[in-house]
Amino acid sequence: MSASLKSQSRLLKRVLANPDCLGAYAHRTVQKHFKKAIKQKRRVLKDTDPEALHQMRVGLRRLRAAIELFDHAVDLPAPLRDRSLAKIARRLGGVRDLDVLLLWLQNFCQTTELSDAEQTALQRVEADIHQQRQKRFRRMRRELKRDRYADWVEATQQWLAEPRYRLPALIPIELVAPDLLLPLVGEMLQHPGWLVGTAQTQPLRPLKRMSLQQINRCLAAQSDLLHDLRKRMKHLRYQSEFFIDLYTPAYAALVKDFRQLQDTLGSLQDEAVISDCLAQTLGSTWAEQVPSLAQFFTQERRQLWKAWQAMQAQYLDPAFRQQLRQAMLRSREAMSA
Structure with missing residues (x-):
């Protein structure tokens, strides 16, 4: 041998x-x-x-x-x-x-x-x-x-x-888990998608009282960033879930929040995809041909954007970011030591 x-x-x-x-x-x-x-x-x-x-x-x-x-x-x-x-x-x-x-x-x-x-x-x-x-x-x-x-x-x-x-x-997996997770969290927190629709001030905050026209313009210009952020959140969720058994319920709750954010961004993306399908079949005047669906999208977009901004404000908050980092460090074994 x-x-x-x-x-x-x-x-x-x-x-x-x-x-x-x-x-x-x-x-x-x-x-x-x-x-x-x-x-x-x-x-x-x-x-x-x-x-x-x-x-x-x-x-x-x-x-x-x-x-x-x-x-x-x-x-x-x-x-x-x-x-x-x-x-x-x-x-x-x-x-x-x-x-x-x-x-x-x-x-x-x-x-x-x-x-x-x-x-x-x-x-x-x-x-x-x-x-x-x-x-x-x-x-x-x-x-x-x-x-x-x-x-x-x-x-x-x-x-x-x-x-x-x-x-x-x-x-030992308990020893190395934080070292695997923290770089993933760091990449997610630095994603440019968090800056979509923010005021150019410090500290960073979502723009308040945006009109539907402003929301539409923002999505038209930067929907790719939000879609990429959604994929990043999904990837982070999958890899974080591998370690659920090693961590406390607080960690599991944060991973569950990853899913909620992913779903909200996914719904915004779904609107764009469905709109493209409608345009391919019905042409650019699809909203006039199916006004009920156009109205539904308008109402839902406002709600989704409101939900996105609430989560965006949370993830831009320095205290929450530190809480997130700390959660990756505090496995069950570390808590009991």
Whole structure:
């Protein structure tokens, strides 16, 4: 046996002997989300329940988040590191995004009193989305049946059965968790999206009493920043949730707040996506053809912006930021020490 294999064998034994080290924790996390993702494949291909696609997509997202977070402690084979996983996730996401649009439109039609003309217009939109979905589903199905997907599954299963680690895998998870979390929180707090719609004064605060026209202009100019902030919050939430069991209920409450912020920004983004779909099918005058939906968007946008500004003010507050940083430092073990 070569020196490198002997070293890896000794390292593996030490990790296996210590279930509370970083390597063992990473292995359990990867295994959990890998199993959750791949078990949905058959149901996804049957295409009878959109929830299966949603669960597979979320499982893959969490798996990618775990691989990224623990990369320095685990020695993964090439198929787990290349772009195969990202491409599979994109194919699933493309179909899931249209499922969400269809569910939203169907719910709106069922809960809103619409004129015959409005119903006809929205039926045209739904038909176009269905057609797009069929095309995306065919591409997704091909991806899931390709050798690349099978190779990725096999390589992951092989690594889970015979994992390889790097030296940081031996660090106790309670000791290293804050060091993993604090950089993620720091990146999130420095995101430029927090500055959208703020007064150019110190301390930073959201602009007060913005008119609908001002809100619309702000979203038109900087919606990409808010969308990117939403993705950052989702990524942070996934990676923070890996450590829920190590921390106090106060930490869990903060992670739950990440979800609330993500959902609010997601609803603002959904409006923009739905509006684009309406424009593609009905043209630029879609608001005149479906006035009930245009009015709903106007009312909802005010409410969503108000909710966003309340959370924005909280995350710009120095005291809250310090509270957030402190929460990442205070694991259950640190509290009991």
